[in-house]
Amino acid sequence: MKLELEDVEDFARGAAFLGAGGGGDPYIGRLMLEQAMAQFGPVTFVDIEDIDDDALLVPAAMFGAPTVIVEKLPNGSEAEKALQALETFLGRKATAIMPAEIGGVNALLPVVLASRLGLPVVDCDGMGRAFPELQMVTFSIFGHSASPLAVTDEAGNTVLITARNDADAERLARHTVLAMGASAQICCYPMSGADVKVCGVRGTLTLAFEIGRTIRIARESHKDPFSDLLSYLERTEYYGKCKILADGRIIDVRRETRMGFAIGTVKIEQTGGGRITEVQFQNENLVARSDGQVKAIVPDLITVMDRETAEPITTEGLKFGQRVKVIGTSAPPILRTPEALKVVGPRCFGLDEDFSPIETL
Amino acid sequence: MKLELEDVEDFARGAAFLGAGGGGDPYIGRLMLEQAMAQFGPVTFVDIEDIDDDALLVPAAMFGAPTVIVEKLPNGSEAEKALQALETFLGRKATAIMPAEIGGVNALLPVVLASRLGLPVVDCDGMGRAFPELQMVTFSIFGHSASPLAVTDEAGNTVLITARNDADAERLARHTVLAMGASAQICCYPMSGADVKVCGVRGTLTLAFEIGRTIRIARESHKDPFSDLLSYLERTEYYGKCKILADGRIIDVRRETRMGFAIGTVKIEQTGGGRITEVQFQNENLVARSDGQVKAIVPDLITVMDRETAEPITTEGLKFGQRVKVIGTSAPPILRTPEALKVVGPRCFGLDEDFSPIETL
Incomplete structure (x- = not known):
């Protein structure tokens, strides 16, 4: 599917639902995505089955305290710099971007990155919801390493971490983000298309959009949004x-x-x-x-x-x-x-x- | 000059003098250097005038609390991994190594690195003594950037920092090293031969060796080591x-x-x-x-x-x-x-x- 400018609000609402209370208020992410799409155009969500096995897929996310991002605003280019650092280290370019988590603001920021770079977003993530810690993703459940992991703050400082295990990666990234003022953007868990076909939670970007759309349409047609939401989820x-x-x-x-x-x-x-x-x-x-x-x-x-x-x-x-x-x-x-x-x-x-x-x- | 195994103790003593109380007790560095030289042979100190202008020179150092390094011992390969991370980022290999500071343990660790890699050490440093903070080097006085800067701990975790200024580089490196247990090794301030000809403090490795040797010879010949030391320094x-x-x-x-x-x-x-x-x-x-x-x-x-x-x-x-x-x-x-x-x-x-x-x- 193609996400158009007018779809962003529905997508953000669905992401908030899948955030299960967390994942950060998607409001800032929505503003950033609307600005990026107004400038760079719509973003394509690609089914993981349409991705080559040897593609390089890079999950992106905001990392830190969700309460901080609304006060210390991103400048919009952090994720690009983080991705560049990862690409330099890996010696190759990313084929597509994906969210690490589909819940909350972290559903939107990878789409901002993709929009700015003209890259597609893979229609899956590593949580199918939101979780508070870096290693709480299906990627690590299937044995993939969080690092190399790049963190960039709004001043343009970039830190690239290669850690022996995900606990060390989490600790080093957490300290780095604290030194950056408790909110920064990361690119991590670089994986192949073949990897993500096994460990990704599929179809979650489309799902977020559909959840948000279902609620909006029910409201507009004066129906009970809860019964429409539940019957959509049941399908x-x-x-x-x-x-x-x-x-x-x-x-x-x-x-x-x-x-x-x-x-x-x-x-x-x-x-x-x-x-x-x-x-x-x-x-x-x-x-x-x-x-x-x-x-x-x-x-x-x-x-x-x-x-x-x-x-x-x-x-x-x-x-x-x-x-x-x-x-x-x-x-x-x-x-x-x-x-x-x-x-x-x-x-x-x-x-x-x-x-x-x-x-x- | 060539630093031989039997010169290490004099070199370490002179480095401790130039440490001005800091720079870390050179004892651990001495043991590491003796082990490296027993295995890999002597190390050549090269005058900066004999280095090509377009050579890539990389300062190396231990970073953190000097009190920690004697309890949390390095495994010996940290600096190599840090250098590799820097070389990958820069897309070229180092021509020679140099100390960031000639005071204390940090005079010895770059020589350990050079010995292991078979590289020469440039006979100069960035302090002519020891200082507690990363940016307190002649390199930054002459406008060179501390980053890209790589930090590696004894577990092999590596963090590569590119910062907008040296204050941010210091803060990010300091937080990283705290997350690594307050002691780690860094490679930073990559510079050309032409740069170091302008900003390096010259001849300080030979100086450290001569100071240590002067004190030892005075002791051996039952003379006052202080009057010999002062008359050596005056020259x-x-x-x-x-x-x-x-x-x-x-x-x-x-x-x-x-x-x-x-x-x-x-x-x-x-x-x-x-x-x-x-x-x-x-x-x-x-x-x-x-x-x-x-x-x-x-x-x-x-x-x-x-x-x-x-x-x-x-x-x-x-x-x-x-x-x-x-x-x-x-x-x-x-x-x-x-x-x-x-x-x-x-x-x-x-x-x-x-x-x-x-x-x-």
């Missing part, structure tokens, strides 16, 4: 098990910024009284419990949305008194394997529960 | 203004590790009583005051030495009760220009005094 290959976990009013938000993460809980009282649903988050929503019983748990997606407009609300936007619905959605099967759960399962976030698929809860 | 082109600033016993040492630096003061009571000389340091000795009056100040060199053997004592080796002499030595003229004093003068270390040459104090 998808990966996100078919979905339901409304709560419908009510926010009666408590606890949130603190700790170790560079937004950590906390939100409590929702069911309309009509009684049942309390509590959602616990670390940047992303991790687990939803109703009266103490688990209703959905990471890597399945939990998204809090405005109960009238179905606009997704990121964890930093949660407020006392908001009327919301909480949607739980099955994660793609590639994130639910035993190998994947070692990297993105509940224990990786310090939770005491094991993963249970949403359809069994 | 050199750059270090000719020198004197004994204090001769006594250490009665107080205050030292703390702050922001990755060893910061503190040492007090020496003159033999025969009365006069107290206080030396203030930040890794290197910065200023010596006798009864409150400045006797020598950075960039001139202040070195505390054992009063019997004339073995230089680094700031981390200072202890209560040690009997010492403190030697003050003029810095090379290239460090005393108004431009240089903006980079390595007293104000750069937070001191309230302006620079006064030792010969006027």
Whole structure:
């Protein structure tokens, strides 16, 4: 598909839904993408099956605290410089760009890069949602290395990291980004087309656009956006098990910024009284419990949305008194394997529960 | 000249003298150099005039807290990996290696690298002594950029930094080295032969060797090593203004590790009583005051030495009760220009005094 200027808002809304509360508010990314597309034209989303096995695919992302990017604005050329550094090191040019995560602002920034360079974007990512850490991608679940990894800040400083393992890459990149003021852009996990055919979460860019479009059309035609959203998701290959976990009013938000993460809980009282649903988050929503019983748990997606407009609300936007619905959605099967759960399962976030698929809860 | 295995100890002692209390204890560097030379043979020191103008010269150094290198030992191949990263970025091979600073362990590590690679070492450096920060080199005084700069740790992690200015390069490198455990090796300030002919401090490797040799021969022939050292220095082109600033016993040492630096003061009571000389340091000795009056100040060199053997004592080796002499030595003229004093003068270390040459104090 071709993403046109007028599609950007739908794409951003779908990306916010897939962010599961995290991934950063897509607002800045949307402005950047609209500006880039106004200047450089539409961007093509290419199916991974149409990519050559020996193509060089480079995931791009914003790295750091999502709360910072809205105050310390990117200049727009960071990702290009990061990509150049990677290309110099690898001795070859990228064939196409892809998002590392489809949730939040990180769905949009790789499209900005692709637009500026006139490159296509591969229609897949490494999370099928958003996660807070660099190594929480299907790429590393399948044994690919995060490095060589390039980080560029808005002043044009570029740091290229080659690390012996992804834990070291994460630590070095995290320190670098702190020295850059807690927000920078990275290109990492360079892979071949053949690699991404195995480990990519497929079709997620088109999915984000379709989710955003479904919600908009339902609003415009005065239908219930939630029932249209759920019936759209039920027809998808990966996100078919979905339901409304709560419908009510926010009666408590606890949130603190700790170790560079937004950590906390939100409590929702069911309309009509009684049942309390509590959602616990670390940047992303991790687990939803109703009266103490688990209703959905990471890597399945939990998204809090405005109960009238179905606009997704990121964890930093949660407020006392908001009327919301909480949607739980099955994660793609590639994130639910035993190998994947070692990297993105509940224990990786310090939770005491094991993963249970949403359809069994 | 050719540095042979049996010359290493003299070379290391002279480097410790030029370290002016800092630059790291050369002990680990000496062991590494002896091992490298036993395996790979002697290393040639080449006069800068014998280097082609278009040669690629790469300064190498240990970066971080000198106190850490003695606990977290290098594996010996770090500098090679850092150099490789730089060469890949620049698209050409280094012609020769040089020290960024001739003081302390950093005089020896570039010779280890050269020995392992069979490359010559240029007989000059960027400080003519030791300084605590990356940009405190004649290279930056003459407008050369610290980056591209490569940092490698003992695990083999490599970080290549290209920064818009040297302050950013220093900050990014400092954060990187902290993430690597506060000690790593760097290659930086890649320059041409023509550049180094203008900005290098000349003949400092031979100088370090001659200083160490002079002290050893004086000891062996039961002469006073201090009078031989001073008369040797008086005959050199750059270090000719020198004197004994204090001769006594250490009665107080205050030292703390702050922001990755060893910061503190040492007090020496003159033999025969009365006069107290206080030396203030930040890794290197910065200023010596006798009864409150400045006797020598950075960039001139202040070195505390054992009063019997004339073995230089680094700031981390200072202890209560040690009997010492403190030697003050003029810095090379290239460090005393108004431009240089903006980079390595007293104000750069937070001191309230302006620079006064030792010969006027």
